[in-house]
Amino acid sequence: MDKAFFIDTTVCTACRGCQVACKQWHDLPAEKTTNRGTIENPPDLSFDTYKLVRFREQVVDNKLHWLFFPEQCRHCISPPCQDTAGDPGAIYTDPATGSVQYTAETRFLNADEIIASCPYNIPRKSADGTLAKCDMCIDRVQNGLLPACVQTCPTGAMNFGDKDKMRKLADQRLAEVKKTHPKAQLIDPDDVRVIYLVAFDPKLYYEHAMASASDVGLTRHLALKKMVRPLGEMVSRLI
Numbered sequence: 001m002d003k004a005f006f007i008d009t010t011v012c013t014a015c016r017g018c019q020v021a022c023k024q025w026h027d028l029p030a031e032k033t034t035n036r037g038t039i040e041n042p043p044d045l046s047f048d049t050y051k052l053v054r055f056r057e058q059v060v061d062n063k064l065h066w067l068f069f070p071e072q073c074r075h076c077i078s079p080p081c082q083d084t085a086g087d088p089g090a091i092y093t094d095p096a097t098g099s100v101q102y103t104a105e106t107r108f109l110n111a112d113e114i115i116a117s118c119p120y121n122i123p124r125k126s127a128d129g130t131l132a133k134c135d136m137c138i139d140r141v142q143n144g145l146l147p148a149c150v151q152t153c154p155t156g157a158m159n160f161g162d163k164d165k166m167r168k169l170a171d172q173r174l175a176e177v178k179k180t181h182p183k184a185q186l187i188d189p190d191d192v193r194v195i196y197l198v199a200f201d202p203k204l205y206y207e208h209a210m211a212s213a214s215d216v217g218l219t220r221h222l223a224l225k226k227m228v229r230p231l232g233e234m235v236s237r238l239i
């Protein structure tokens with residue numbers, strides 16, 4: 001059954017339990033960091049950090065807001081990274097969950113091209129060019145467990161389950177939040193398996209929070225697909 005996350009940022013407290021649980025479950029090393037005057041730490045996703053709670057201070061309507069965004073791979077429904085790779089031994093979609101999986105074979109791909117294809121700026125490379133990102137905790141999910149980040153979240157911000165149920169939950173919460181925050185929205189809900197609810201403009205949370213017309217990844221990818229599909233059908237009719 002197709003799986004999905006619903007991440008309700010309106011109840012996230014930036015405790016970073018999800019970030020730590022992700023590291024623990026995947027046995028990923030800590031990173032040496034410096035105090036940058038923000039609780040966002042380490043400063044970015046990396047080969048060893050698949051989940052990062054973004055933190056921004058923004059003034060909206062003359063009021064200061066702390067905006068938290070627990071970032072991870074969106075497990076796109078039509079993943080540009082997978083299409084760019086064109087190698088199912090390196091990047092593939094798990095048929096049981098819909099999650100997008102990377103293998104050690106990614107080291108033979110053009111890592112920079114794969115990274116550039118992602119509209120959310122997610123994959124990161126190691127020194128030898130191997131790529132890594134969130135794997136939906138596929139080993140846990142295959143054994144009937146929740147992803148580690150969802151299991152640990154104390155506020156209900158992280159949710160996981162069947163895709164239809166997550167979309168329904170997202171729509172319900174959006175309707176509630178809109179009563180107090182009219183600009184609340186779901187980010188790219190038809191294109192991804194990780195649906196975020198935000199109370200304000202997504203770009204205030206993080207520049208790559210949503211795929212927009214200016215992003216090269218998803219938008220260009222979908223436009224190209226629309227152009228290429230009829231061409232492919234024409235060619236297959238001719239041969």
Ligand code: SF4
Nearest residue numbers: 012013015016018153
């Ligand atoms: Fe937010 Fe939940 Fe992650 Fe804590 S564990 S930072 S509340 S999403």
Ligand code: SF4
Nearest residue numbers: 073074076079081118
């Ligand atoms: Fe690939 Fe990026 Fe989509 Fe994740 S968010 S599936 S890395 S294109």
Ligand code: SF4
Nearest residue numbers: 022134136137147149
């Ligand atoms: Fe990390 Fe698993 Fe959550 Fe992905 S689903 S962010 S790999 S804990």
